[in-house]
Amino acid sequence: MTLEQLLEHGGLSAALAFTRIYPREALARAGAALVCCGPGDNGGYGLACAKYLKIFGYKLTLFYPKTPSKPAYRQLLNQCEKLDIPFLSYMPGDVQVLQHNYGLIIDALFGWTFQLPVKPDLAGVFGKLCDTTVPIVSIDVPSGWEADKPPSGSQQLRPDSLISLFLPKRCSLEFAVRRHYLAGRIIPVSMATKLGLRLPCWGSADSSSLTLALIDPSAAAGDSECLQSVSYRRADSLVDYMPGGTAAADAAAAA
Numbered sequence: 001m002t003l004e005q006l007l008e009h010g011g012l013s014a015a016l017a018f019t020r021i022y023p024r025e026a027l028a029r030a031g032a033a034l035v036c037c038g039p040g041d042n043g044g045y046g047l048a049c050a051k052y053l054k055i056f057g058y059k060l061t062l063f064y065p066k067t068p069s070k071p072a073y074r075q076l077l078n079q080c081e082k083l084d085i086p087f088l089s090y091m092p093g094d095v096q097v098l099q100h101n102y103g104l105i106i107d108a109l110f111g112w113t114f115q116l117p118v119k120p121d122l123a124g125v126f127g128k129l130c131d132t133t134v135p136i137v138s139i140d141v142p143s144g145w146e147a148d149k150p151p152s153g154s155q156q157l158r159p160d161s162l163i164s165l166f167l168p169k170r171c172s173l174e175f176a177v178r179r180h181y182l183a184g185r186i187i188p189v190s191m192a193t194k195l196g197l198r199l200p201c202w203g204s205a206d207s208s209s210l211t212l213a214l215i216d217p218s219a220a221a222g223d224s225e226c227l228q229s230v231s232y233r234r235a236d237s238l239v240d241y242m243p244g245g246t247a248a249a250d251a252a253a254a255a
C-alpha cells in the first residue's frame with residue numbers, strides 16, 4: 001500500500017472508532033476537539049482523522065506545529081483547510097486555556113518511532129498534553145511512549161482512550177484506558193501467519209467490521225508478556241459504549 005492509501009484507511013478507521021467512543025452530540029456539549037498532529041506518519045493519520053471527523057459533523061480545531069515534510073501530509077493539510085477546519089497557530093501557554101476551549105484532545109503527535117527524550121522543538125507542546133486535564137484520545141501510541149515498553153520519562157501522557165492502528169503495540173498492555181479500539185484492517189492473513197500475529201476476527205463485510213475491533217481490556221489484563229494474548233471483540237457487538245465520552249458529557253448524560 002502507498003503512504004496515501006495507509007493514511008486514508010487509517011485516518012478513516014480512526015475517525016470511525018472515535019465516533020464510537022465520543023458521539024458527536026455529547027462531545028459538542030463538552031466543547032470542540034483539538035487535534036494535535038506531529039511531523040511524522042502519526043500526525044498524517046491525525047490529519048486524515050480530522051478530515052473525516054469534520055465530514056461527520058464534529059466541531060474541531062487542528063494544531064500542526066511543524067511544516068509538512070511529505071506530499072501526502074501536504075495534501076491532507078490542504079483538504080483540511082478546504083473543509084474550513086480552523087487552525088491553532090500556537091499551543092496556549094496556560095493549560096487553563098486549553099481546558100476552557102476544548103472538550104477533548106486527539107493526540108497524533110508521536111507514533112511508534114518516537115524515542116526519548118523529546119526534542120526541544122516539541123517539548124513545550126508535549127508538556128502541555130501531559131499537564132492538561134482535558135481528556136485525551138491517542139492515535140496508535142500515546143505520545144511520549146515507545147512502542148515496546150512503558151514510559152520512562154519524567155512527563156507521561158495518560159490517555160482516556162486509545163485507537164491502535166492496524167495492530168496494537170506492546171506498550172498498550174502497560175496501561176488501562178476507558179476504551180481501546182483497533183482500527184484499520186490492512187494486515188493480510190498470509191503476513192499474520194508468517195509473523196505469528198493473531199488478528200481479530202473481523203467478521204462479515206459491514207461497514208464497522210471492515211475497520212474496527214474493540215479490544216477487551218479484561219482479557220488483556222494480567223498478561224503483559226505477549227501481544228497475541230490481547231483479545232478482540234467485533235466492534236458491532238459493542239453496543240454499550242459510553243453515552244458521553246468526556247467526564248463532563250458523561251455526567252450531563254447521567255443527570
Ligand SMILES: NC(=O)C1=CN([C@@H]2O[C@H](COP(=O)(O)OP(=O)(O)OC[C@H]3O[C@@H](n4cnc5c(N)ncnc54)[C@H](OP(=O)(O)O)[C@@H]3O)[C@@H](O)[C@H]2O)[C@@H](O)CC1
Nearest residue numbers: 039040041042043110111112113114115117118119140165
Ligand atoms: N513505519 C511503518 O512501517 C508504518 C507506520 N505506520 C504508522 O505510522 C506511525 C509512525 O509514523 P512515523 O514512523 O512517521 O513516526 P512518528 O512518531 O509519527 O513521527 C516521527 C517523527 O517524529 C519526530 N520525533 C521523533 N522522536 C521525537 C522526539 N523524541 N522529539 C521530538 N520529535 C520527535 C521526528 O520528526 P523530526 O524531528 O525529524 O521533524 C520524526 O521524524 C506509527 O504509529 C504507525 O501507526 C503505518 O503507516 C503503517 C506502516
